[in-house]
Amino acid sequence: MSWLSNTDPAHRSFPAHGSSVVTSLLLSRGRIISASDDHSIHVYSLLSGELLHSLEGHESGVWANAAKGDTLVSGSSDRTVRVWDLATGKCTHVFGGHTSTVRCVAIVTPEWVDVEDENGAVTKEKWPKRSVIVSGSRDHSMHVWALPQPNDEEYKSIVPEYEDEEDDVTGNPYHLLHLTGHENAVRALAAQGRVVVSGSYDNTVRVWDIVTGECKWMLTGHKKKVYSVALDLARRQAYSGSMDDTVRIWDIQNGQCKHTLTGHTSLVGLLGLSSSHLVSASADANICIWDPDTGELRHKLTGLLSAVTCFQHDDSKVLSGSDGVLRMWSVRDGTAVRDLLTGQMGVWQVAFNGRWCVAASSRNDQTMLHIWDFGVDGDEMHGEETEDGNDDAK
Known part of the structure; x- marks a missing residue:
């Protein structure tokens, strides 16, 4: 209620990363x-805003992060994937192995998933193990690595001097x-189960088996580059947004396109999925809320003046950054609720979790x-965790 009411939340702001762009933001x-594209990763206290650690080591811009517990994984233009201990700030x-910029990373944790056999019987299996x-x-490929555990031995590859030289991964135990x-x-990825x-x-769009490495389906139909994807194991669906202005809903059991969603007039660079909503954001300055089952357009959020640069949503609200404004919208009726930021040169990233919201702007x-x-008063300071201990921020 406090999110969608007129109550003014407590707010603080502070400088970070000089004048560089914030490329990824997690809670x-x-x-x-x-x-940031300044090569660094900063870790701040959510409660005080204090800089806890500056993670130094990447030799070029950092484009992707994923966190689980006290472990952070990052990908960079220096062609490496790095694993960090968030408690100490150390790169472990x-x-x-990649020969070009690492553009996206994900941590996939074991969970029980439905598995259907050739006779249609459904059982539960836990994947990955x-x-x-x-x-x-950008080297056209993906790598899968075992996530190091806190007490595992450190391992640090020697990255080749030239981009066209591939690091020998055969000696890497992970x-x-x-x-x-x-x-x-490869511009975007989403992973769950296997x-x-x-x-x-x-x-x-390609669908892979994370255990065998098999490409199960190559999903064709988009006329231009694919910029965003989402995965929905509960519905056995995948979603993709493209430079061809469309969003597609795919059946990952048979590789067929179930729906082509038209409503944008420019690049669909961002997709988000909650239990009951699919949300897409575009360079046309609009945000669309769709029914993930039918592909029906529920609401079109209009009124922004330039491309949507970031957003996050749940089943009640959407927060979006665009044209120097951070705006909150109601999922229920698609109306603008309030502007949390105005007068910015740009809003780079936004993330929220429980009672907290964080944004990066210029x-x-x-x-x-x-x-x-x-x-x-009485709310927990941190976001709750799922049963297997994974942060909501994953």
């Missing part, structure tokens, strides 16, 4: 984790699979981080 266990592992990292790159087949950059979905600039050539507390 995890009372921490704000911000990555460096994985080479241990947590893994999936990384996607390397599991190299997924090849895309003919252009399924990975990847979207590429080759106009295709103001007067200075990058700023903002924290809002929508809680009331």
Whole structure:
């Protein structure tokens, strides 16, 4: 109620990353984790805004982060995947193997999933058997790595000097699979259970088995580059957004396109999925809320003046960044509720979890981080965790 009411939340802001762009923003266990094209990752206290750690080691811009407990995984233009201990700020592992920018990473944790046999009988199986990292790159491929555990021995690859030289991953005990087949950059990925979905600039979406490395389906139909994907194991569906202005809903059991969603007039660069809503954001300055079962357009959020640069949503609200404004919308009726930020040069990232909201923006050539507390006395400070201990921020 406090999110969607007129109550003013507690708000603080502070400078971060100089004037550089914040490329990734996470909330995890009372921490704000911000990555930047200035090569660094900063870890702040959510409660005080204090800088806890500056994670140094990447030699180029950092484009993707994923967190689980006290472990952070990052991907960079320096072609490496790095694993960090968030409690100490130390880099414990460096994985080479990609020959170009690592554009997306995901941590996949074991969970019970439905498995249907050839006779239609459904049983429960737990996949993957241990947590893994999936990384996607502009080198057209993905790698799958075992996620190091807190007491595992450190491992640091020696990255080749030249981009066209591939690091030998055969000596890396954490390397599991190299997924090849895309003919252009892997721009986005989503993973759950033993399924990975990847979207590429080759106009295709691929569905992979994370255990065997098999490409189960190559989903064709988009006319231009694919920029965003989402995975929905409960509905056995995948979703993709493309430069061809459409969103597609795919059946991952048979590889067929179930629905082509038309409502945008420019690149669909962002997709989000909650239990009952699919949300897409576009360079046409509009946000669409869809029924993920039927593909029906429920609401079109209009009134922004430029491309949507970031958003996050749940079943009650959408927060979006665009044209220097951070705006909150109601999912129920598609109306604008309030502007949390105005007068910014740009809003780069937004993330929320429970009572907390964090955003990164640019103001007067200075990058700023903002924290809002929508809680009331007695609320927990941190976001709750799922049964297997995974942060909501994953």
